[in-house]
Amino acid sequence: MAGTEVSSYPPLFREEKGSIHGGVEGEEGVKVGGGSSESDPLPVMDLECMEMEKLGEVCREWGIFRLVNHGIPLSLLSQLEDHAKRLFGLPFESKEAVFTTPVSYFWGTPALTKSGVALSQTPQNVNWVEGFNVPLSQLPLLQTQDPIIASFRLILEEYGRHLSRIARTLFEAMAKNLGHDPKQYESSLDESSGIVRVYRYPLRPNRDHASHMEVHTDSSVLSILNQDEVGGLEVLKDGEWLSASPISNTLVINVGDMMQVISNDKYKSVIHRVKVAKERERLSICYFVFPEENTVIKSSKYRPFSYNDFRSQVQEDIKTLGHKVGLKRFKINDDSD
Template sequence: MENFPVIDLSKLNGEERSATMEKIKDACENWGFFELLNHGLSHELLDTVERVNKEHYRRCMEQRFKEMVKSKGLEAAQSEIGDLDWESTFYVKHLPESNISEIPDLQEEYRKVMKEFAKDLEKLAELLLDLLCENLGLEKGYLKKVFYGSKGPNFGTKVGNYPPCPKPDLIKGLRAHTDAGGIILLFQDDKVSGLQLLKDGKWIDVPPMKHSIVINLGDQLEVITNGKYKSVLHRVIAQRDGTRMSIASFYNPGSDAVISPAPALLEKEAQLYPKFVFENYMKHYIGLKFQAKEPKFIAMKAMEESTVNLGPISTV
């Protein structure tokens, strides 16, 4: 199996820019995932983010998770559990409005560090969207404009920990799925592995690397690129030893953003994906996260056609 794509983003500024852009293009077209080094976030900041998140887990969440496991009798499971994930998580909203001040149990240092982290990740996400535009032959800023809607993009972070699991053969850390949104930026544990993606029918490990940011593409970029880029099934395998940290930030379209294949990509090919409002896709996705993405696209297509067929609604 070919090597998982690892890209040094600092090489965009020198003679290797063209080769680096080609690596990003290949990763988007053939993997749906890639790992970034020298991405602009300082190592000091990332080390601090890791420290405060691991401290918060041990202080506030570890015991709750153990109590949940005990209450459900999961340690004694004898058959595969298909409707539960072996993870301890909470969600922080950044855009359009932050909710970090409302989340209980967070220390002031945590709030301050995560605000700085989110600000830097937002810049990186927007840079990546412009790099994707360049590779796709779209005008600069096209993807950011599509994502903006009327109130700006939705941006938030799922803070996750995957504790040691006594039955990793029976319980997934996180079941296989594609991500619904736009572009996902993951800061993961560099010591405890577990993230895998499906490529050519085989599950491939996403390598833990110190100070890297893992990027993957969501369903909306598959639609906008008319299938040129694809969102990819991925999962987390629970481990017997070690707690894996996973800080996944989702830079998604605004709720009222209208998503459809970019017209510039349809000049030489047929339109393969429907047009829809992002919020409608999310409503459909929530209950079907761990099912195939194709029926979700079909449902949006049916919604699009029913809207067209209804025509203008009479007010008389």
Template structure:
């Protein structure tokens, strides 16, 4: 029986309003529960952090063959990497962050005109999942559809600041180009035709593109909560434009949480569950989370480069052998996304649970 996703199970709490109220302690709903694991590195959000490692950096303007090799190594060993010389103008990256920060600094009344619901998530929001009584993350967000173009309804995009819609339109177009370029590099590294992954996701006209702008207010008790709970991204490829002043992203690597140090004018790329499935787990999506702090708020832009909603995603036949049979059953992205929306964020349990399904 499907859950009714037309309304949130409880009144929505705007985290920015909580932070601006000057409260000294956070509500219990935002205190993260200890995970049900004996792994010591997970018992505290900031335990066992490595300050010596950072995710790989790939220069997309370098030697093409070397770029293919470096991207492949990053996808196999990390699931995360940063890209420089990516072709997106630096001033566009700066203005994209600026217009969204200006939006979140609007009055509550202005923002509430764009309040979302679980039906599509498009609009201004403050929680994920529809489980009643769930632990909440310390963040607000704005979610919008960008691709396919038929879903791009600019009337649902904020009207203020006046330049926002124009900036988002240009930014989205450039990031979609970047996503297609990276998908071709990944295809080549996997030994597939250059357009294989793009076609598997529905082709240039079928690609699904969504932008989620995250706003993390400063928090009086940052050690008790998270900006975003541990999860792997359900889609294909995530292109993240991080805050240019404050970092907060952490990646799980070899039973440690690695704090990502963003480079100036770089994008952070991470693989989603659908690329893990298509690659038959040669590439892997990686669990990550976001921490908050007591001194400064943060804004980041996550663009999700996803399969067409009704296209069937399954391991590439070229990557299936007798020794390595298909590890996942065929499933449309819509089916997988509906599962995620019901469950909310929960590490990598969703994609791992698919391996228990009948693969015949």
């Protein structure tokens, strides 16, 4: 995406200010340094030929894996990326004006809304990212005369149907591995809650391998990522940062916080971040799916809570502390902040 107009960036991103600290304190207290240069360490799962025992092992030991034979046409992924690049190339003010409901535009911190940036945040610790937040169940409400946006909506609807299929298939397999009856856990994965976030990580010409998305875990049950050829996703495994290389026609599946609770901590909500080199922008498209908002999630490791409770707490922590605390807030016999 060379030659991008600077006017398409949020104002804060148009001129570098301040400095980036050498490390960021991770959610689990791990000091963040440089990423590993290892090529692609992620375990691989085949959706057409699911190895149940391996799936359970991967979710316990990694919390993340690469998915092949997922059934999404490569042409659909390409069309979605092309449309996203065109929309991100619009002037910043146009994106703010056009994308209000149900698709919204954000920059900074996706867990919040609109501009997303918490009041406590400074240019040094704002996530260097912008994006579109797309609640898939509300896409039919996106009425527009613009042919590009109308085509974008149709592509997203088709993409969303594939993602819902994949998430349901994986969740049912994971539930069986845990000894659960998937039918009793239907409310734990609410397909109508599925959202797609389309991210653009702008250039940072004055920063070598600067952080674009801080160290975090996903709040979802499952997350499904399609990343472009630029790469930058890093996952924490056994105290070491490993790079998840971009590989064409594969998806990256994250176990999220809600799945960790459902599994009673048997499965791991993976800690990850995004670091992108200064030469190129990065585009990624991620699907998140959650439990029904008011369904109470029960576990011997956590006090009972609903996803609505969890989301509200996360947003409050980001606004007041500048970062997500997450599952620690709900852990039984855990006095940490």
